[in-house]
Amino acid sequence: MMEGDSSWRFSLPAEGTVLVGRDAPADLLLRDESVSRRHARILVTEEGARVVDLGSHNGTLVNGRPVEGAHLLLSGDVLSFGAVLAVVRARVRPVAARRTLESERLMAHLREEVDRALRYSRPLSVLVLALPEPLTGGRDAVEALLTAEAEPAEAMGWLDAAHLLCVLPEVSSEPGEDGLGERVEALLAAYPQARLGTAACPTDGCDADTLVAVARTAAQVAKPGRAAAAADGATRLDLAGRMVLVADPAMSQLYALLRRLAASELPVLVCGETGVGKENAAFAVHHWSRRSAGPFIAVNCAALPEGLVESELFGNEKGAFTGATTSRAGLLESAQGGTVFLDEVGELPLSAQAKLLRALEVRRITRVGDTRERPIDLRVVAATHRDLEAEVVAGRFRQDLYFRLGAATVLLPPLRERPREVPLLARDFLARACQALGRTELVLASDTLQALSRDAWPGNVRELRNLMDFVAAAVVGDVVDPHHLPPRMQGRKGGATVARTEVAQESSSPVLDAEAPGSRLPLAQELRELERRRMMEALDAEDGVQTRAAARIGMPIRTFSFKLKQLGVQVRPGRRGPTPE
Numbered sequence: 001m002m003e004g005d006s007s008w009r010f011s012l013p014a015e016g017t018v019l020v021g022r023d024a025p026a027d028l029l030l031r032d033e034s035v036s037r038r039h040a041r042i043l044v045t046e047e048g049a050r051v052v053d054l055g056s057h058n059g060t061l062v063n064g065r066p067v068e069g070a071h072l073l074l075s076g077d078v079l080s081f082g083a084v085l086a087v088v089r090a091r092v093r094p095v096a097a098r099r100t101l102e103s104e105r106l107m108a109h110l111r112e113e114v115d116r117a118l119r120y121s122r123p124l125s126v127l128v129l130a131l132p133e134p135l136t137g138g139r140d141a142v143e144a145l146l147t148a149e150a151e152p153a154e155a156m157g158w159l160d161a162a163h164l165l166c167v168l169p170e171v172s173s174e175p176g177e178d179g180l181g182e183r184v185e186a187l188l189a190a191y192p193q194a195r196l197g198t199a200a201c202p203t204d205g206c207d208a209d210t211l212v213a214v215a216r217t218a219a220q221v222a223k224p225g226r227a228a229a230a231a232d233g234a235t236r237l238d239l240a241g242r243m244v245l246v247a248d249p250a251m252s253q254l255y256a257l258l259r260r261l262a263a264s265e266l267p268v269l270v271c272g273e274t275g276v277g278k279e280n281a282a283f284a285v286h287h288w289s290r291r292s293a294g295p296f297i298a299v300n301c302a303a304l305p306e307g308l309v310e311s312e313l314f315g316n317e318k319g320a321f322t323g324a325t326t327s328r329a330g331l332l333e334s335a336q337g338g339t340v341f342l343d344e345v346g347e348l349p350l351s352a353q354a355k356l357l358r359a360l361e362v363r364r365i366t367r368v369g370d371t372r373e374r375p376i377d378l379r380v381v382a383a384t385h386r387d388l389e390a391e392v393v394a395g396r397f398r399q400d401l402y403f404r405l406g407a408a409t410v411l412l413p414p415l416r417e418r419p420r421e422v423p424l425l426a427r428d429f430l431a432r433a434c435q436a437l438g439r440t441e442l443v444l445a446s447d448t449l450q451a452l453s454r455d456a457w458p459g460n461v462r463e464l465r466n467l468m469d470f471v472a473a474a475v476v477g478d479v480v481d482p483h484h485l486p487p488r489m490q491g492r493k494g495g496a497t498v499a500r501t502e503v504a505q506e507s508s509s510p511v512l513d514a515e516a517p518g519s520r521l522p523l524a525q526e527l528r529e530l531e532r533r534r535m536m537e538a539l540d541a542e543d544g545v546q547t548r549a550a551a552r553i554g555m556p557i558r559t560f561s562f563k564l565k566q567l568g569v570q571v572r573p574g575r576r577g578p579t580p581e
């Protein structure tokens with residue numbers, strides 16, 4: 001309890017009710033003026049402790065949020081009764097830990113934990129245990145084993161008959177660290193056929209659903225008797241040097257479909273918003289087809305010069321029109337033996353559409369100004385960000401061509417619908433950009449990851465890649481903070497130029513150089529910089545030994561090592577001082 005200048009400990013009963021208030025008959029008596037006479041009630045049952053506000057004047061808050069109804073308290077929660085603060089500490093394992101929560105409650109609990117982890121930069125992991133059915137010893141045996149090992153703040157529940165979810169606050173999901181490794185080992189020893197998937201907040205996701213989905217996918221890719229981290233659930237396809245990251249289940253299915261379609265000769269129509277990865281998908285079809293040794297010719301139909309569309313596509317004879325000084329093959333002919341990618345096919349003029357349809361049907365083309373037909377052997381993959389069906393209805397796109405091109409249509413989801421790919425792509429793009437610039441790898445701060453995960457990404461993957469290229473070039477120092485992002489992502493109004501100016505002006509030591517009032521950094525950032533510096537000094541003083549350094553500055557060791565990792569600092573014990581990665 002922290003009231004004014006004093007702090008003390010108040011022990012909750014094992015079971016019962018505690019009235020919090022300023023006057024008798026309160027059990028937890030708080031003299032502060034901001035506390036109402038009958039302020040709140042804490043109910044302790046075998047399921048844990050819950051707090052209820054009793055209509056107090058200044059409110060009861062948990063982790064900065066007003067309490068609604070009976071709010072379940074977890075170890076580490078910060079309670080406010082008016083101006084009096086209390087930190088919840090669970091000393092004994094509540095009986096509730098021996099129970100599993102039903103999945104809806106568990107997800108609600110996870111949402112609260114995610115909220116807290118993000119708000120206070122605390123580690124949080126989720127673990128999905130995929131068990132072979134039928135369960136040896138039944139659910140009870142699994143639960144008993146898990147709960148026997150569980151820390152008080154941990155919760156677990158069944159997602160379905162074969163998947164158990166564990167929510168592990170204050171645990172970073174690095175193997176072998178912070179108890180997760182031991183937990184994993186014990187589980188796998190007891191269930192050698194089980195597969196485990198882990199995911200960490202915010203590294204692998206900034207919301208409950210994403211974290212669970214990521215951990216579940218990781219469990220799917222894990223071998224029996226093994227654990228896999230979230231990143232293992234992502235696939236990086238190397239398509240002749242094009243690296244394509246696929247982590248979202250919808251994307252995995254889509255790429256599996258593209259692989260199957262590639263084996264056929266069917267035309268493929270790729271639909272999706274701008275920058276969503278349509279060209280990559282088209283290239284995948286080419287790469288996995290028997291035509292992969294042939295050319296892949298990408299044609300942006302929207303960029304073909306007006307009046308020259310047909311000669312660009314089909315070629316022309318010398319003198320066919322003013323300026324046609326030579327005979328030349330068109331783009332379709334150049335794709336002989338390979339694949340032509342007709343990007344933005346919806347922009348083709350109707351006359352070119354008619355000629356294209358005929359070429360695809362008879363597999364021959366006629367150059368502009370020529371009468372001869374030339375055979376073509378190619379596959380067409382087309383793409384559009386438009387609703388081609390609507391274009392057909394509006395009379396802007398030929399229905400017969402639409403049917404021809406769209407024999408197999410795939411729809412790429414926008415980036416905002418694949419949240420788990422955002423942090424993975426961001427890190428991949430950033431690493432690549434840093435490497436290209438020959439600079440040390442930058443680390444995305446956890447607030448930055450949150451901001452990236454929250455964004456709607458109207459420009460999709462291309463926008464994310466461009467942003468990472470920009471921060472790699474512009475950020476001074478080792479960490480990408482939210483103020484390096486465009487104002488839109490910081491929740492501020494204004495143009496992207498503001499962020500760019502800030503980055504350009506940033507110094508390597510923001511706290512020291514931020515003295516001019518106009519150039520001060522946001523408070524949270526100053527604090528983070530101060531914290532970083534104190535941690536480095538402590539490590540230096542303690543010869544790189546993390547436990548001693550953490551104790552020196554009074555920080556829990558888990559928080560200390562979690563934050564070090566976020567800062568990208570590698571510590572080698574025995575050496576003097578930390579080394580940035």
Ligand SMILES: Nc1ncnc2c1ncn2[C@@H]1O[C@H](COP(=O)(O)OP(=O)(O)OP(=O)(O)O)[C@@H](O)[C@H]1O
Pocket residue numbers: 243244245246272273274275276277278279280281343385425461462465
């Ligand atoms: N899953 C992915 N993994 C890695 N890079 C990707 C991925 N998806 C897209 N990109 C990259 O994002 C950029 C945009 O992708 P692409 O050009 O394929 O999008 P598009 O939908 O064809 O765009 P447009 O609508 O403008 O034609 C490219 O640099 C591409 O390599």
